[in-house]
Amino acid sequence: MSEHEYTPKSKAGKWFNDRLPLLSLGAHLTDYPTPKNLNYWWTFGGILTFCLITQIVTGIVLAMHYVAHADLAFESVEKIMRDVNYGWLIRYIHSNGASMFFLAVYIHIFRSLFYGSYKSPRELIWIIGMLIYILMMAAAFMGYVLPWGQMSFWGATVITNLFSAIPLVGESVVTWLWGGYSVDNPTLTRFFSLHYLIPFLILGLVVMHIWALHIPGNNNPVGIDVKKPSKDTVPFHPYITIKDIFALLMFMIIFAGFVFFTPNVLGHSDNYIPANPLVTPAHIVPEWYLLPFYAILRSVPDKLGGVLLMFGALFVLIILPWLDTSKVRSAIFRPMYRQFFWILVIDVLALGYLGAMPAEGIYLFLARIATTYYFLHFIVILPALSFFEKTDPLPANISEPVLTGGFSGAMAKTDKIINEQK
Amino acid sequence: MNKNKIFRLITATFLVILFCEKANSANKELLKVDWSFTGLTGKFDRSSLQRGYQVYKEVCSSCHSMKYLSYRNLGQKGGPEFSLEEVKAIAASYEVDDGPNSQGEMFSRPGRPSDHFKNPYPNDNAATAANGGAYPPDMSVLVKARPGGANYIYSILMGYEEKPVDFNLEEGVYYNKYMDGNKIKMMSPLSDELIEYSDGTKATVDQMAKDVTTFLTWAAEPHLEARHKTGTKVMIYLIILATLVYFSMKKLWSRIDAEK
Numbered sequence: 001m002s003e004h005e006y007t008p009k010s011k012a013g014k015w016f017n018d019r020l021p022l023l024s025l026g027a028h029l030t031d032y033p034t035p036k037n038l039n040y041w042w043t044f045g046g047i048l049t050f051c052l053i054t055q056i057v058t059g060i061v062l063a064m065h066y067v068a069h070a071d072l073a074f075e076s077v078e079k080i081m082r083d084v085n086y087g088w089l090i091r092y093i094h095s096n097g098a099s100m101f102f103l104a105v106y107i108h109i110f111r112s113l114f115y116g117s118y119k120s121p122r123e124l125i126w127i128i129g130m131l132i133y134i135l136m137m138a139a140a141f142m143g144y145v146l147p148w149g150q151m152s153f154w155g156a157t158v159i160t161n162l163f164s165a166i167p168l169v170g171e172s173v174v175t176w177l178w179g180g181y182s183v184d185n186p187t188l189t190r191f192f193s194l195h196y197l198i199p200f201l202i203l204g205l206v207v208m209h210i211w212a213l214h215i216p217g218n219n220n221p222v223g224i225d226v227k228k229p230s231k232d233t234v235p236f237h238p239y240i241t242i243k244d245i246f247a248l249l250m251f252m253i254i255f256a257g258f259v260f261f262t263p264n265v266l267g268h269s270d271n272y273i274p275a276n277p278l279v280t281p282a283h284i285v286p287e288w289y290l291l292p293f294y295a296i297l298r299s300v301p302d303k304l305g306g307v308l309l310m311f312g313a314l315f316v317l318i319i320l321p322w323l324d325t326s327k328v329r330s331a332i333f334r335p336m337y338r339q340f341f342w343i344l345v346i347d348v349l350a351l352g353y354l355g356a357m358p359a360e361g362i363y364l365f366l367a368r369i370a371t372t373y374y375f376l377h378f379i380v381i382l383p384a385l386s387f388f389e390k391t392d393p394l395p396a397n398i399s400e401p402v403l404t405g406g407f408s409g410a411m412a413k414t415d416k417i418i419n420e421q422k
Numbered sequence: 423m424n425k426n427k428i429f430r431l432i433t434a435t436f437l438v439i440l441f442c443e444k445a446n447s448a449n450k451e452l453l454k455v456d457w458s459f460t461g462l463t464g465k466f467d468r469s470s471l472q473r474g475y476q477v478y479k480e481v482c483s484s485c486h487s488m489k490y491l492s493y494r495n496l497g498q499k500g501g502p503e504f505s506l507e508e509v510k511a512i513a514a515s516y517e518v519d520d521g522p523n524s525q526g527e528m529f530s531r532p533g534r535p536s537d538h539f540k541n542p543y544p545n546d547n548a549a550t551a552a553n554g555g556a557y558p559p560d561m562s563v564l565v566k567a568r569p570g571g572a573n574y575i576y577s578i579l580m581g582y583e584e585k586p587v588d589f590n591l592e593e594g595v596y597y598n599k600y601m602d603g604n605k606i607k608m609m610s611p612l613s614d615e616l617i618e619y620s621d622g623t624k625a626t627v628d629q630m631a632k633d634v635t636t637f638l639t640w641a642a643e644p645h646l647e648a649r650h651k652t653g654t655k656v657m658i659y660l661i662i663l664a665t666l667v668y669f670s671m672k673k674l675w676s677r678i679d680a681e682k
Contacts, residue, residue, distance in 0.1 A: 082495075
């Protein structure tokens, strides 16, 4: 938090601010001292806020035209696409927006993993972020059910059926979730209701996420604490805002590319076939952003085991701040962690790919290896590295590596010291 | 930096595997047509759309419904763009059930542009029963409902050939090179000179297949042209704005960079 007291200049402003310090909040957000060496991987927080707002705005408009009924949902979506003014644009933004949201959140998460942003004193920011991520998956899954196409219906059937793995009460829980004895109209209407609710829960958590961030301030590529405000920081506005806006525009160009020129490539063609409980699609696959978890789920021959492992994959992320106890945050100064980080990236990409393949033969075998490695990374490798890894020396402040940046940061620092000694 | 190279190599290998896999998973490599509506500025060929509608009307529509389309759509911008008179005449050529009237009775009347395309069957079960147990899918979004899209539809239409000698076919099932499992319940719908195009184009199987696929693509994505047009403008706008913001950013940050 910035330490200085803010006093509005006008009398009215002072009157208002004394009763509700919104102007102080505004001043805090404007002046918020931010490390000046943040790279473009740090712009995804802003991009994600944009994604959330976009989803909420387009979603509210879609809900004005959508009909949540098993007999009418598919048709109402087609009405939106054909007859609502710019309905095609709003729906394509919303459906591709979900994918772009996840693309951004995955980059955001892996950025945090690389630079150790989840470590003390930022554990709560990380945990709130993980809760947001879990809610995002729930919202996305339910949203995918709403058009009531084949993948909607069968995806809903597969995912809700997971709860039947719970011992003793599993079957009853599933019946309760469905509101009947199969995925049907009551399931659709409650999914619609929840799909409308969850984004606002996410919004609330995002406020907490940012609030918790503003207590210690941003981490940075070097991962060392910076004095605030100091030579190492810049005010959030205009320096970070303009950088965020530039990055957002780059992101929007990619976003628009999908929306206008290939709007259906990220979806499954089966979802343009109306839901039919009597015909099961050849391969039931979730949306791309859920595939790694789907691969983990299917790599266990036992249903309950698969479900537990899938939730376990999220759980290890939540407790990550206590699995990786290395004091050094940034992977730039962790030569071994850096390599394991990239292996994890490849492992998760592989899981995503294997999740889209049929669960048989070589695919199943590889998915099992990738799943094992995923847990190995978090439960064994990270705690072990915390003890055995010899980290590179950290710079005293961020001003030196900000010029050279990246992996050579530490080297530049050493060179500088040598030069100074001469 | 060596590590970087290794990483890139692994990623590249991974992508190549992914690609080959994708190519392998398709039943048969689909026929590829250089459609006028693909690409960033793709547009429909207006006369092909009009001919395509004729193929749909005279051939497909005897079994396949198209329930999300209305006759008025045929006159819509970006579509076949029939004139209002033509659309009215097309609609009026169908008898549509309506009602109940003030006496409480159902009646039939000539179609109006606002009416939906008439369904060839009273319901889906009737359609299934009349077609040997296979429901002829509604064609409104068919192109988007099949992997491969337009190329798939075109390939199916062109994929009928003599079955291999050792291939077993039941009664009422036909051999198609591109169909999943090579078995299809639809008889080859097209043959040369099956219809007589009103614009005098020679009605070869290939011509009809292309025209009707173009028509079906428009039916599934009626705002495709508007989408491409708006998209191009949006892109230009974003790129110009991003350039301006980039230089503003550089100027702003030069103060900070100068401090060192």
